[in-house]
Amino acid sequence: MPEEKKKREAVISVRNLSKIFNGRTVLKDINLDVYKGERLIIIGGSGCGKSTLLRCLINVHQADSGSLKFFGTELVGLKDEKKMDEIRKRFGILFQNGALYNSLTVGENVALLIREHTNIAESVIDIMVKVKLELVGLRDFHNLMPSQLSGGMQKRVALARAIALDPEVLFYDEPTSGLDPIMTAVIDKLIVELNEKMNMTSVVITHDMNSAYRTAHRIIMLYKGEVIAAGTPDEIKNSKDKFVQQFIQGLADGPIPLRVSSKDFYEDLLEGVRKNEIR
């Protein structure tokens, strides 16, 4: 665990945050603090709102209500692009799909944000890129195109790009999905190393409970857009909540329904019959 003193300083504070898409509440009354230096892992089934929460945290989506403070600045309703740009420099993101530019080399991908956000000389950018690629073990690959790399290597390049500007907070959206167990362990180790060596606060979304236990100081679980559990890995493992146990043990049977629908199945079918009768 990070030192108690560090733990108390919240870099992100979320209060009663809600997000609605097309009349459907996707995030409901989220309350969450992310503390400086911690590795917070967000778990939850597909579609429960993990990526949406992350996009709200970085202000790609504006929340519909509630409050979200990032380094003390309120992001809900923030229109000041200059202020947002300043905040953007303080965090990095590893997107769910990696999102590398296929027409740029590995090195150019990593250099992109540095070129966009700073006036640093090319010779220095070159060094910065090499340092970041070395951190993820891919310094020799800077001239290759993303399509010439394996999925795991692409994730590591995306990680090098996410840390290009030495962010204080690093967000990862499913950094190990689709990777083999060894590559998953490599990425998990990098998550821990970057957090410890570079003092980064880390927020990681994952489905993979092995990864979550390996990397987490603290875990929160989302279910249908709400935080239903929060605690240390041990507290989550020993949770009495049936939803949490079904998810962390990967059980087919339990309270989490297989299908998600707002309408009753038979009502849905009958609606079609009724429509045809009217015609």
Ligand SMILES: Nc1ncnc2c1ncn2[C@@H]1O[C@H](COP(=O)(O)OP(=O)(O)OP(=O)(O)O)[C@@H](O)[C@H]1O
């Ligand atoms: N831009 C959008 N417009 C409308 N609905 C959206 C949008 N983005 C997400 N949603 C809906 O919000 C819900 C949560 O999606 P989200 O991508 O946050 O889930 P997730 O927990 O990240 O799932 P996964 O584990 O599959 O990545 C889904 O029902 C999705 O259809």
Ligand SMILES: [Mg+2]
């Ligand atoms: Mg997602």
